[in-house]
Amino acid sequence: MEGAQILSTEDLSIIVGSILVGTLSRILILKEDYRQYPSYPNGYLIHMITGFVAAALGAVALPALFSKNFVAVTFLTLALQQFRDVRKMEKESLSDLEHTEYTYRGAAYIDGIAKTFESRNYIAFITSFLASITMMVLPYAIWIKLIGGFLVGFAALFLLKNFTKGKSIGDIAQVEEGTIEVKDSNLYVNGIFISNILGTENAEKLFQEEGMAVIITPNENHYRINLDNFGQRQAALFEATRALGNKRYAFTRKDYEKGRVVITLIPIKRDLDALIEAVKKCPLLESAKKSHAVLKTNLKGD
């Protein structure tokens, strides 16, 4: 490839193979899960295309350097810029939707989703980059190079997927059904005061007949740091209302004594298992995550 203006078939195969690995990686982690995001089909297409661009940047970086085209390093800054744009795009798009949803996602959850989308583009970039390195380094026939590149690319995908996989509320807490009680227009769930805006008989009756509630109890006391976080509770409430719909009223409240968190609402679809599942699967936000271990730091040095 020394200064050649036209790519050889082998180089072209390496680039195309690497782009394929990177794009496939992006598609494989582009799941439409219970959070129904990204939206199908246009959201899918957008992220597939940005994944393809990320994979292309990863695939051509090394062949460009091998051809002594050192300006190609600027590709990396271009990649960074592109990924940042993906994050910005997601953030803007979700922020614009805030006033149309049943409840707010909240800034912390939006930030988490946007970061996830950015990091998934890095995954596409890294897998195609590693695949391209492998294909270039292996001293065998082109089809063995391609197989090697695919294997390394997908191994990298597996590792990165596990590395970036976050925890959810269900990993750190128990989620159980709560008992709703309305006393003198005050709403209580398992004895925890929630709200006093059920001032009319209609509101009281509606909540007593159709209200649903879950109690989140942290497994360890220090998990309260995560669960008490405002953004985290808002994210759980958002997931609950999106899974079941929201006819009227949706509250989240924390209990200061035992660290329990209440999610209660009047859903459109009454399905307790779905409510518990939605809350359990709500991701723990990176911005709410705090290291418990830091509290044990030995500052004295003995």
Add this chain to the structure above:
Amino acid sequence: MGRESSLRPEYQILAYVTLAKERVISSNCLCLLAKSEDEAKILTADVAKAMKADVTKLTNGDYVIIRV
């Protein structure tokens, strides 16, 4: 009241419905004096429906119509 958990909820008192004349003082919200408990309930429900608002019943029996 799905906006309860927004970062800075903006509560707005739209109306105050009471049975006691001495509690009607000047304010920037509508104050309604009801003749009976039933009338207070009906007034509150009507205003809340029209304004798409929520209602809080105070322990003294008065109603506050609020919007979040």
